[in-house]
Amino acid sequence: MKTIVQQEVKLKPLEKKLPFKFYWKKVLKTGIITWIGLLLIWTVAAHFSDPQFLPSPLATLRGAIELGSDGSLFIYMAYSLVRVLIGWLLGNIVAIPLGLFIGSNKTVRELVEPVINFVRFIPPLAFITLFMLWFGIGEQSKIFLIMYATFFVVTINTLTGVLSISEDKIRSAKSMGATDFQVLRYVVIPAAIPFIFTGAKLAMGSSFMAIIGAEMVAANEGVGFMIWNARLYFQTDWIFVGLVVLGLMGFSMDRLFAWAGRKFLKRYSIVS
């Protein structure tokens, strides 16, 4: 008994140390330290190099204000964002039902899978010229390109979701009187939702990649165009503005999507 009491006394000073560690962990979690560190390294590196080669964070901010003052930056952002959203949405609308269909039908799966696994390794950027030839240099070719970028990720994830449903779930639903359609609606789709969600999230990333490529090659507006155009005027700071803006756009879309998932799809245990 005595030893136990002694141990308790010994433990007390340890508890006092906790708060600092606790706050430190909290600050670390926000990522602020990482960002401050990164900005510092950037500033120091820029200080020792030509602004045409590596503009400082401050110069980039000035560039952003310059581009923002006539509104062109925001118009470019809106163009890229709308293109991504439309293409991504349409891509999901096509890919999710198709993934469900391929996943639930063995014959179709065996027919389609080799093709899918071949085509999905062709990056969207490789299709830019072809899509321009087919759909013109207008919005259509860009939307199609993003649909393409979305399509395979979402289809394959949905399909994997359907295939990973335990046989027991389907059997139990059927033995409780569910029809084939009810099994799809009440078992297959809910069980596949976490996979579909992850697929859609990943597709958002590849959509951004595709749109910037397309805008660099053939567009008169958009963030990709802005980055590509900056090279003509040696405006390296504009390029950096473009990069930062892309990061911010992707980051906020991703966070928004994850938040919506947590809020509306909580019961499906989505991973975000």
Place this chain on the structure above:
Amino acid sequence: MTMVQTDAPNIVLKGLSKSFSENPDQGSYVLENVDLTINRGEFYILLGPSGCGKSTLLNILAGFIEKSSGELTIQSQSAAKEENRGFVFQSADSALFPWLTVEENVEFGLKMKKVATAKRKEIANHYIKLAGLSGHNQKFPKEISGGMKQRVQLARVLANDPQILLMDEPFGALDAMTRRTMQKELIRIWTETNKTVIFVTHDIQEALMLGQRIGIMSVGPSSKIIQSYQIDMPYPRELTSPDFNEYYKVVQSHFD
């Protein structure tokens, strides 16, 4: 004349065989020439070592897989094919729907049959209470323990009012104490609902705690029921009683 159906045969198997290969020849059978008659309201145990095909037999009874040859007759009032059989799976995690609450899981079958919401709630609540899950209606499966999950499975199946309960080692993954409680609960529910129960296990003690009759299956391949024992002990059964020990010795002798 009134018909008392307690002893009428409910399930009859004659020379039932199962092979998973497409061209069955000698030796490739999982089950060979299984003969079995189970009466209405009976608690029947299929006992055997793992890999003896007892789960396969249960899956055939459930209609999940096809028999290769032989006869299988299931007599019931309901004409519906699979709905008169309820299946309790070994793993509650793979069988329950994690995106539905306890109550929604129990209501599932009724919802599929388009039973009105109020009626559905009433029936579900009755079986939730029967399975000892009151107060957990709104919880999700991941929020409750393994034993409770099996209670949900049982309630979910019973809500469809099946005539036959097929149970595939449902308590196998539970700890010893929870398993004992669940065995007692199952006997209580069985007595209250009067279902025909076919229960698969590899645990002799569990078999003797639960079964009115125990069918012992031979080691596979080509398994069959080699011996059937009538267990004449009243419920609830005493693990430590001399009768229990006697039965235990007899049954154990098949596996030595």
